Amino acid sequence: MRQLFLFISFLILSFSCLLGHATTVTNGDRSYQEKDFTKALQYYREQVVSAPSSSGYYNLGNTYYRLKEYGQSVLAYRRALRLDPGNTDARHNLSLVETHLTNPISKTDNSVWEALLNDWIDVHSLAFWTYCIFIFLLVSFLGLCIWRFSSRIFVQKTGFSLCCIGVPLVFLSVFSAYRAHTLYNDTTTAVVTGTSLQTSTTESGLGKAGPTLYEGTTVHILDHVSKTTYKIQLPNGVSVFCKVNGLTLVAENKL
Known part of the structure; x- marks a missing residue:
């Protein structure tokens, strides 16, 4: 009887949480x-805050964009893509908001391999690539069985071809799944959320001044050289030093 009571209480609590979450979303959409x-x-x-999701961060990014808080908008869209790389709306809107940034730093030209990573592999989630691993393993195993046990030459060739196609795709999917996992757990990507951020070519800040970064600029943290200083890589590949304040990690859920 006690177990039944606890189970019913759990269901009621879960339903209440879902109802409250749905009400919050509805109120946000209405506003x-x-x-x-x-x-x-x-x-x-x-x-x-209560239930991080790609769609939630997407809505947040849209709202920040409307309020012209472009740095926070970029951060929200990147968090949406971290949770779901296949969110094409968030990816499109991120490209849009980046056109409104002040003095954006141009990215270095991508090689063919980098273009393949950015435009095809990185736009799919870990779940997608895990599914691909299973499918291509099945195709490879099926092709191997057909090639091994069939008595007809044409069918054997078909099975061998399936195996030859499936095996490389399995390795590609495994690599892509590992990369998706790495990107999800990445703690080096950060966005400038302050109005501006001064940089320097030296850790002490006494050397030549680097470029001024404005809100919405995305950088990669190379090293946490001290409690107050980061060594970062800019979109153009240049490495500089900056203060910790003014940068917000994409991997964090703190807003």
Whole structure:
């Protein structure tokens, strides 16, 4: 009887949490549609704090964009893509908001391999690549069985071809899954969320001044050289030093 009571209590509590989450989303959407972006921001922030999701961060990014807080908008879109790389709306809007940034730093030209990573492999989630591993393993095993046990030459060739196609795709999927896992756990990507951030070519800050970074600029942290200083890599590949304050990690859920 006690176990039944606990089970029913658990169901009621779960339903209440889901109902509260749905109400928050509905209120946020309603406020957004009514162009009350400040109130919508409050609801969406509550949503991602209680239940972080790609769609929640996407809505948050849209709201920050409407409020012209471009740094926070870039951060929200990147967090949405971290949770779901296949969120094409977030990827499109990220490209859009980056056109509004002040003095953006141009990225270095990508090689063919980097273009393949960015445009095809990195736009799919770990779950997608895990599914691909299973499918291509099945194709490889099926092809091997057909090639091994069939008595017809044509069927044997078909099975051998399936095996030859499936095996490389298995390795590609394993590599892609590992990369997706690495990107999800990446703690080096950060966004400038302050108005501006001064950089220097030396750790002490006494050397030549580096470029000024403005809100929305995405950088990679190379080293945490001290409690107050990061060594970072800019989009153009240049390495500089900056203060910790003003940068927010994409991997964190703190807003």
